[in-house]
Amino acid sequence: MNVCKAHQAMRKIALAFLFFLLNIGFMGAMAGQDFRALKNGVEVSSGAETVRVVALRDDVVRVRMWRGGEIPEDASWAVLAEARAGAAPTTAVKSAEFAGFETAKLRVLIRRSDLRLTVMDRAGNVLQEDARAVEMRGTEFRIAKVMPAEEHYFGLGDKAGPLDRRGQAFTLWNTDAYQWQESTDPLYKSIPFYMSFCKGRALGVLLDNTWRSQFDFGKAKANTLEFGAANGPLDYYVIYGPTPKEVLGGSRWLTGATPLPPMWALGYQQSRYSYMTEARVLEVAAKLRADRIPADAIYLDIDYQVKNRPFTVDRESFPDFAGMLKKLHGEGFHVVAITDLHIAKVDAGYAPYESGTAGDHFVRKEDGTVFWGKVWPGPSVFPDFTRQQTRDWWGGLYGEFERAGLDGYWNDMNEPAVFESPTTTMSEDVQHRIEEPGFAKRTASHAEIHNVYGMENSRATYEGLLKIEPDVRPFVLTRASFAGGQRYAVTWTGDNSSTWNHLRMTTPMLENLGLSGFALSGADVGGYAGTPTAELLTRWMEIAAFQPIDRDHTEKGSGDQEPWVGGAEQEAIRRRYIEERYRLMAYLYTTAEEMTRTGVPMLRALFVEFPDAAVDRHPLDVDRDIAPEFLMGPELLIAPQPYGEKTDAYAVTLPTEGWYDYWTGQRVARMAKAGLPTVMVTPELARLPVYVRPGAIVPMAPLVQSTEERPVGPLTLRVYAGGDCRGSLYQDDGKSFGYRRGEYLREEFGCEVKDGGLRVRIGAREGKYAAWWKTVRVEVYGWSGAGRVMVDGKPTASEKTEQGLAVTVADEGKGTELVWQ
Numbered sequence: 177m178n179v180c181k182a183h184q185a186m187r188k189i190a191l192a193f194l195f196f197l198l199n200i201g202f203m204g205a206m207a208g209q210d211f212r213a214l215k216n217g218v219e220v221s222s223g224a225e226t227v228r229v230v231a232l233r234d235d236v237v238r239v240r241m242w243r244g245g246e247i248p249e250d251a252s253w254a255v256l257a258e259a260r261a262g263a264a265p266t267t268a269v270k271s272a273e274f275a276g277f278e279t280a281k282l283r284v285l286i287r288r289s290d291l292r293l294t295v296m297d298r299a300g301n302v303l304q305e306d307a308r309a310v311e312m313r314g315t316e317f318r319i320a321k322v323m324p325a326e327e328h329y330f331g332l333g334d335k336a337g338p339l340d341r342r343g344q345a346f347t348l349w350n351t352d353a354y355q356w357q358e359s360t361d362p363l364y365k366s367i368p369f370y371m372s373f374c375k376g377r378a379l380g381v382l383l384d385n386t387w388r389s390q391f392d393f394g395k396a397k398a399n400t401l402e403f404g405a406a407n408g409p410l411d412y413y414v415i416y417g418p419t420p421k422e423v424l425g426g427s428r429w430l431t432g433a434t435p436l437p438p439m440w441a442l443g444y445q446q447s448r449y450s451y452m453t454e455a456r457v458l459e460v461a462a463k464l465r466a467d468r469i470p471a472d473a474i475y476l477d478i479d480y481q482v483k484n485r486p487f488t489v490d491r492e493s494f495p496d497f498a499g500m501l502k503k504l505h506g507e508g509f510h511v512v513a514i515t516d517l518h519i520a521k522v523d524a525g526y527a528p529y530e531s532g533t534a535g536d537h538f539v540r541k542e543d544g545t546v547f548w549g550k551v552w553p554g555p556s557v558f559p560d561f562t563r564q565q566t567r568d569w570w571g572g573l574y575g576e577f578e579r580a581g582l583d584g585y586w587n588d589m590n591e592p593a594v595f596e597s598p599t600t601t602m603s604e605d606v607q608h609r610i611e612e613p614g615f616a617k618r619t620a621s622h623a624e625i626h627n628v629y630g631m632e633n634s635r636a637t638y639e640g641l642l643k644i645e646p647d648v649r650p651f652v653l654t655r656a657s658f659a660g661g662q663r664y665a666v667t668w669t670g671d672n673s674s675t676w677n678h679l680r681m682t683t684p685m686l687e688n689l690g691l692s693g694f695a696l697s698g699a700d701v702g703g704y705a706g707t708p709t710a711e712l713l714t715r716w717m718e719i720a721a722f723q724p725i726d727r728d729h730t731e732k733g734s735g736d737q738e739p740w741v742g743g744a745e746q747e748a749i750r751r752r753y754i755e756e757r758y759r760l761m762a763y764l765y766t767t768a769e770e771m772t773r774t775g776v777p778m779l780r781a782l783f784v785e786f787p788d789a790a791v792d793r794h795p796l797d798v799d800r801d802i803a804p805e806f807l808m809g810p811e812l813l814i815a816p817q818p819y820g821e822k823t824d825a826y827a828v829t830l831p832t833e834g835w836y837d838y839w840t841g842q843r844v845a846r847m848a849k850a851g852l853p854t855v856m857v858t859p860e861l862a863r864l865p866v867y868v869r870p871g872a873i874v875p876m877a878p879l880v881q882s883t884e885e886r887p888v889g890p891l892t893l894r895v896y897a898g899g900d901c902r903g904s905l906y907q908d909d910g911k912s913f914g915y916r917r918g919e920y921l922r923e924e925f926g927c928e929v930k931d932g933g934l935r936v937r938i939g940a941r942e943g944k945y946a947a948w949w950k951t952v953r954v955e956v957y958g959w960s961g962a963g964r965v966m967v968d969g970k971p972t973a974s975e976k977t978e979q980g981l982a983v984t985v986a987d988e989g990k991g992t993e994l995v996w997q
């Protein structure tokens with residue numbers, strides 16, 4: 177039975193009754209002053225509790241509830257002040273039972289007797305409703321929402337386990353979780369955001385509370401979603417779609433955009449814990465170039481430092497650090513150095529400890545003494561990142577590294593991890609000082625700050641780098657973070673393992689990270705703990721070539737994990753996939769620009785692009801056989817086998833008709849008679865199934881060995897004939913903020929099959945950035961017509977290819993039209 181629909185129908189009846197009451201002017205029972213109309217919402221009290229719901233936009237409402245007289249301070253680490261100041265026009269709705277309001281998109285009702293909240297769209301479909309009154313006990317609160325049987329839940333960052341959170345419960349408490357497994361919780365990040373999706377309708381919820389919090393999606397109590405926190409404000413946002421993309425746009429508006437990364441961050445990245453010497457770093461880089469494996473970044477893990485002390489360089493193993501950087505830059509590499517947040521507590525001779533102590537930048541315990549704990553450097557102290565002054569001091573520590581020419585930084589261990597501590601982190605009697613624009617000045621316990629500590633660490637780095645080099649896009653990689661942390665850093669999924677199961681878990685984790693705002697993320701390719709078999713490493717590299725951050729990384733003591741490990745045959749396959757990533761760099765970068773502008777992540781669950789694909793409008797990705805599939809950008813669907821170690825044939829389901837095989841350009845032969853099209857695939861190690869949406873126009877470039885190299889030759893546009901035919905291309909210098917000054921290039925493409933002819937349109941170029949190409953090779957798939965094409969009205973010869981047609985035309989940026997009859 178369609179429970180979700182039945183639920184909606186019942187609600188509609190209830191709603192109709194409510195409005196019947198309103199229409200007959202049944203206002204008599206409104207004697208007591210239990211509610212107050214606000215400029216953009218309403219405030220309702222019942223007993224000692226008051227709830228205030230306001231519309232920040234037509235599709236975003238904020239819900240705050242408190243006990244006693246005073247509303248808690250309006251301050252947030254996650255939600256932008258501009259967004260919190262938003263106000264949409266509302267119309268008050270009142271009855272004996274309810275008080276509420278309507279916006280252009282939503283209807284919000286609060287039951288006056290117990291403050292239960294219902295959110296509907298304007299057609300009366302219930303989008304969310306409280307299952308019972310909010311529980312406020314002592315400092316704790318717990319909110320309960322009804323879970324319609326066919327509703328699915330996504331988000332909460334990179335929690336492990338299946339993509340759909342339904343039936344699972346999670347704790348949000350940033351935790352160093354070496355070798356985490358499917359059931360490990362909590363993990364490194366706390367992103368208190370989830371998206372519900374029911375029958376094609378998406379809704380987001382962001383709980384803006386930094387304390388230890390819980391989300392239970394019907395585990396403790398069937399069909400009841402509960403979330404709450406141990407302390408702190410009851411403050412959450414409801415973001416309406418109806419499409420998943422609109423929810424993503426709304427949450428981007430609330431917590432900020434993922435900045436456009438430097439283009440090199442999308443290249444292949446090589447890391448390990450650790451390349452122990454300068455000679456080894458250079459050797460690995462040289463081998464990548466000698467073996468013609470395109471690569472853009474190489475990482476320095478903790479052993480480049482003196483005794484693991486951040487902001488130092490061990491001159492014995494790295495005698496010519498500046499020379500090494502220069503050489504690597506000369507070969508088109510970018511160098512990322514780890515700079516952990518813990519500062520070694522030493523007697524003398526360590527500048528960050530000395531300046532940090534002099535500036536009183538380290539956190540203290542309740543008794544006033546500076547807190548210390550053991551981490552990589554031994555006894556260490558921890559910056560008080562909730563103070564603007566401390567973040568400024570921290571940011572300043574990067575000056576020397578920046579001048580030396582390092583390109584990016586890695587903020588690890590920032591949950592914060594503390595060794596030999598029963599809680600694996602700081603003790604809760606640590607006091608942080610909040611000295612911060614937008615916040616009242618006060619001290620806060622570690623329990624309150626813990627979950628935002630890593631985010632504020634990466635913020636200090638990001639903002640510090642911008643101060644030092646205002647026109648260079650910073651690259652910061654962080655392990656711990658919170659909602660909004662995407663403004664400062666990209667992230668990865670921590671210390672995974674070199675197993676097939678971990679490779680399998682990567683897709684739902686990256687999808688959920690993307691749905692939670694972290695649109696630029698990756699997992700350690702090949703796995704961190706342990707040594708992968710050659711086949712596992714190969715398959716992992718193939719899949720990661722289509723994921724946002726493609727970084728090979730492994731732990732100390734494990735076997736080598738570079739692309740050549742395991743023999744020439746394996747290396748050749750891995751090279752081919754990394755090369756494909758580079759040929760697709762213009763597409764990836766265009767997708768990154770879309771991400772920054774719209775909040776839609778680079779790597780997407782299928783339901784993000786195709787929310788209505790299933791007849792019953794459930795999200796495709798929750799189906800067992802579809803779960804391993806994911807989209808890179810709007811056009812490419814990657815379909816690894818569900819269990820990578822198995823050689824059994826498996827079915828790939830495509831969300832719509834007419835998809836193409838990316839490797840052959842052939843239309844996929846449809847297997848299933850009814851339902852969505854399916855293809856049977858027999859796994860082959862050298863081949864990762866990738867499909868292209870019919871109607872896609874995918875830009876591709878000649879191969880380069882790094883993003884520093886300018887491609888030579890034509891830009892290729894692969895036109896896959898089909899409905900809704902479109903594509904676009906975004907380019908800029910890949911490094912600076914010049915694009916904000918108009919130094920970018922955008923071209924839009926379209927195609928149309930009409931009157932037996934095919935028309936391809938290359939739009940006029942927008943922006944001032946000079947293109948690297950002078951000609952465009954248009955390759956058409958899925959349409960084979962005459963060998964003659966009219967290019968801007970002039971007949972031109974076009975070549976017949978195995979799968980269609982191709983022609984090379986000049987592209988001066990003014991727009992061109994090609995017509996095959």
Ligand code: GLC
Pocket residue numbers: 448449477478514588589655670671704729730731
């Ligand atoms: C942590 C990180 C890992 C890193 C190691 C040493 O375990 O998660 O990626 O290599 O520390 O810095």
